[in-house]
Every structure is written in structure tokens, then in C-alpha cells.
Amino acid sequence: MTPMQRVVECLHHRQADRVPVYPILAGVTRKLIGASYVQWANDAETCATALYKAAKDFDLDCIVTLIDLSIECDAWGQELVYPETAAAHPNYDNLVVKDIDDYAKIKKVDYRQSKRMMTHIETCQRLVKMSAGEIPIVAFVFGPLGVLSMLRNQQDMYMDIYDDPGAVKAAAREINETLKEYTGALIDTGVAAVMLDTLFASGSIMSPEMWMEFEGGLAKELADVCHARGTLVMIHNCGRDIYFKEQIESMNPCAISFLHPPADCKDFAECKAKYGDKITLIGCVTPALAAIGTDEEWDAQCREHIDIFKKDGGFMLATGCEYPSDASFDRALRMVELAKTYGKY
Numbered sequence: 001m002t003p004m005q006r007v008v009e010c011l012h013h014r015q016a017d018r019v020p021v022y023p024i025l026a027g028v029t030r031k032l033i034g035a036s037y038v039q040w041a042n043d044a045e046t047c048a049t050a051l052y053k054a055a056k057d058f059d060l061d062c063i064v065t066l067i068d069l070s071i072e073c074d075a076w077g078q079e080l081v082y083p084e085t086a087a088a089h090p091n092y093d094n095l096v097v098k099d100i101d102d103y104a105k106i107k108k109v110d111y112r113q114s115k116r117m118m119t120h121i122e123t124c125q126r127l128v129k130m131s132a133g134e135i136p137i138v139a140f141v142f143g144p145l146g147v148l149s150m151l152r153n154q155q156d157m158y159m160d161i162y163d164d165p166g167a168v169k170a171a172a173r174e175i176n177e178t179l180k181e182y183t184g185a186l187i188d189t190g191v192a193a194v195m196l197d198t199l200f201a202s203g204s205i206m207s208p209e210m211w212m213e214f215e216g217g218l219a220k221e222l223a224d225v226c227h228a229r230g231t232l233v234m235i236h237n238c239g240r241d242i243y244f245k246e247q248i249e250s251m252n253p254c255a256i257s258f259l260h261p262p263a264d265c266k267d268f269a270e271c272k273a274k275y276g277d278k279i280t281l282i283g284c285v286t287p288a289l290a291a292i293g294t295d296e297e298w299d300a301q302c303r304e305h306i307d308i309f310k311k312d313g314g315f316m317l318a319t320g321c322e323y324p325s326d327a328s329f330d331r332a333l334r335m336v337e338l339a340k341t342y343g344k345y
Helices: 003-011 027-032 037-042 044-058 072-076 100-105 115-131 144-151 154-163 165-188 208-228 244-251 268-275 295-309 330-341
Strands: 137-142 193-197 232-237 255-258 280-285 315-319
Touching (some): 044 330, 100 154, 100 165, 115 165, 137 144, 144 165, 244 255, 268 280, 280 295, 295 330, 315 330
């Protein structure tokens, strides 16, 4: 079976030849072509070439265009820092939103004026052409609260929610108006799905009621852009106690990529029992094990998740978040091998 055929079977909760697999290889792929991190993150040809080479060399079933979480904030002029061996991040000493009054400066902008957004769009275009329908290409988009937190910083934004909720809501809405048009442009590239990162929809950050109030409706609008165009919606959230129920109600996704059991489940087994027939589950191997764990720990976790989630399809074996950007590829290769052997139907 081709990766596309395998993933389609999985999304329909049918058993393919084996469990689909994709360790989330992102920045680490730069090493396959000898590119620097900053070049990989800002040049579409370099990025697409590296991501596609990883998919072909390691026999991955999916390509998710997770470059870094600072793609979207570039549209509002946020200064970024580019470490040599890690993902780009905002310059926290020079944030766009320095105090609560600065939220008023955040207005809808033209995504076409953002170099990084346009680079991501071009990366998707190139990957769709390279894959020629054989490998699903999934465009990665950070949600509006996440983008706003890159312009302010998460801790201060959280306090601002209490001090002036209206200001935060207004800024998030303006960001979302840009994200809707940007998402439409990503869909135009021919990607198979859009994966929305809903970082704040987890118990480690805020309550489900607060998330629904501040981002749930906006996330629905983003998802509706995809649904209206016939493009699949996926969710990524590596936070603890992720809100499955609320996000499914809000966005009607076909799949959720996650690291920890959802808030309403005591463990992964309950997650499978409760949601396994409703949505495709993607995960949930701890990425850090690729860098600091033993071979035995890595293999054991891959097998454990296959044992729990494999039955009746609807499961893709993956890391619960990005594969470490400076780790060896050995563990990624091992995950794929376990999917092909231990994960065979």
C-alpha cells in the first residue's frame, strides 16, 4: 500500500496492512541535506527537500509541515531568535505586545506580506508536487491564542486574560481573521489536511470553559474554512489533560495528535475505549526518549501504544510532539520498523 492508501484506511477506521507511522521529523531533517537551522526554517526549497527526503528515506506515512511555532507571529513584525540547533522563538526582550495597552495594536494583516507565512505556503506547494498524491501532506497552523502568546508571552497573556479579557479577545479575533485567509491559501496548495495546534486547550494551561470562551469559537471558524473547502481538519496538542470533548465539538476534526491522555480519561486505554471509534488517534511516544532514553524504553513505549490503540484501526504511531531537533535518526528508524513488524494487521 502507498502511504496515502494506508492513511486513508486509518482515517476510516479500517485496518490497513499495518499501523501508519510518522515520528514528527521537523527541524532534525535539516541534517539530511546539510542545511543550517535558519536556512531550513526560512527557505522553502530547502525545507521541502529535507522533509520529503526524510519521508522517502525512512518510509514515513505522512508529512506534517511543523517548521516552528513562530511562523505566524512574523506577520505582526515579531522579532525572532534563531538558535543553531533548535527552533526559532520570539525575542522575549522585544515583544510586539509589551503591555496590556498594546493589544489594541493587533489588527488583521495581509498574510502575503509575511515572509515566513509565504515560505510555509511555498513549502506546501513544493511538497504537494513532490509527493504526487502518494504521501499525505498536512499543513501545520498555530491557533490564534498561540500566535498571540508569541507576541506577548504566555505568562503575561494569561494574567491579561484576567485583567482585561476584552483586550485579549479582540486581539485574538484580529489574528484569527488573518489565520483564516492564510489557512485558505494553504488549502489552495492542495494539502490533504490542516493540523491546528491548540496549545491552550489543555488542563496544564486553562480550564475547558476558559478555552471555549477565548479560543473555542475562533478555532471553529478556522476549522470551518477547511470543512467548507473539503479539506480534513486535524488537531495537535501535546499539553497535559488535553480537551478532546470540547475540541471535537468545536472543530469536528478527523484526527488528534497528542502526547498525554485526555482530561476525561484516566489513561490511554480509556482514551481508546472512549474515542477510538469516533476519531483517529495519533501518538503518543514521548519525543525526549529519542534523545535521552534507552533503546529498550523507546521500543517498549512504541509497542505499548500499538498494543493499546491498534485494534480496529484508527491509530497512527507517532511521537506526541516534535522529534528532538538534534537527536540521532536511529530511534525514528526503529519506530518505523516496529510499525511494519509489531504493528502489522
